[in-house]
Amino acid sequence: MENQANETELSIPEAVLLGHALASRVADNMGIRAFFIKGPASVIQGLRLPRTSADVDVFVSTAELEAMLSGLRERGWRGRPVDPDNTTFPKHSVTVDHPEWPCCIDVHFRFPGMEKAPNSCYDVMWANTEQFELAGQEMRVPSKALGTVILALHALRSPHVPACRQELEFLAHHTKWQSAVPTILDISTATESLAAMRPFLEDLLPQNAAVEWPDASTEWRNRVMAKEPGSARLIAIAQAPLREKPKMLFRAVFPAPEVHLSRDIYSDMSLLGRLKSHRDRWARFLSAAPRIARDLSPLRRATAK
Template identity: 60%
Template sequence: MADSLGIRVFFIKGPASVLQGLRQAKLSADVDVFVDPARLDELLQALRERGWHDRPVDPDSRTFPKHSVTVHHSEWPCCIDVHFRFPGMEKPPRVCFESLWVNTETIALAGQQMRIPARELGVLFLALHALREPLLPACRQELDYLGELARREGLSEGLLGLAGTTDALAAVRPFLEDLLPKTTSFVWPEASVEWRNRVASHEPGSARVLAILHATWRVKPRMLWGALFPPPEVFLGTNIYADMSMAGRLRQHRARWARFLRAMPRLVRDLRGLKSSGD
């Protein structure tokens, strides 16, 4: 469809990464595609005309600025996550896409000739994705796997260059520091507030708490109200089949608060850690 419209797209993560040997075999829950940001609306409209529907999303874009649009279809078993930017890459989306596009290659998959990231860029995407939750065992295992591969194939210089052209140096620093020679002298930039919030949000509700703390006093009350009484899209974004009757919503509110209260001790500990580190 994208080819017929002349829209540049390439596919990230998923089965292509497994075929490239960048990731151990695993079942993908959705399809991740990266589109030219200038043609995002055109691509989404074409998908809607073919029966795809936008998945409900949390309207709060201050907690985490949006980086993709997820669509689903009643006759397909998985969603499509249409990216127009990638968390950790701070370069303006349209400028960043041009740097990404020149680092793609073609592969045959599912009966199609598909664009996918070249080797170094594929590693960068997977590393940034895993670095969002580096304490999870699965993410730690993926980072270790990628680190061994990068050292074995001598990819560190290429990764450093790509991270620089996409403004991803701050986010990918924990991964790259282990790959570069110890004698390398390098000035690392500061991570953005968005990225620091993503990495620090280990517990349910912590992302919203951090966003409220960083917000101006003008918007804090509205954000707090949205956190206490979230709109239906918050529940439907997690489960499009969620029971949205009055009784169903009350049950989901109760479960949401129970998760938050259980996580409160760890959340307070994480916030103290951020404060002591000067954030």
């Protein structure tokens, strides 16, 4: 019996493909405009090198977010614990999992780097989607131009990571080959992501191109600046109003249980288990302290001006 049970378990690649089909069916049945970002479709489109996706990324408007989550909950999917701190990094997706599935579904309602109001941004994105067959089902995915913007923004959050640099190089080569720069520039402008996309686009544009590059938002600058565990929270504390700093410091030292569970849903939340989680958290922080100090140096220089 045990061997039979093991044989029927979904592998992650199988689960991701079927997860796309499931989420697409939920959206279709409820009349929700949903499209799928990153994942296996981007590999088939030639925007990514072959890789195994670990989860499903579906995008809906803020107006239809709760309906999408409700449809998934009716099928046994449940929200994962999340860090209640929405100041350090404003939330852009909701992650759900299922006890019988080895992958998660991330339901996105905004995308970091795109500064336009979420619903207006969504309308621009939806206008740049196309039909695509995956797992035997028709669903919507970004056009190659929009897919490039999404993947570039995702990699530009962590340009110091070798895998992200490799992805940006691959996207840049593909963009030149497809002569897609004008369309990507238009989408970046329409979604107000020019500031975040600048490191990617600047070298691809003709030298005589006249582009007014806006300043990056504080949220985006913070995302790029925070390279180590703990640095994001320290940046948020440094930028917070004086009256909010004590509460934020307290929560940084004594985090809510959801913080531990967001890292590992199976964390032991007994008193002894939480003490161990605190110890491990501080060990990670102290190990990264020299690199965190390096991360924060631009913030100190900006504050000193």
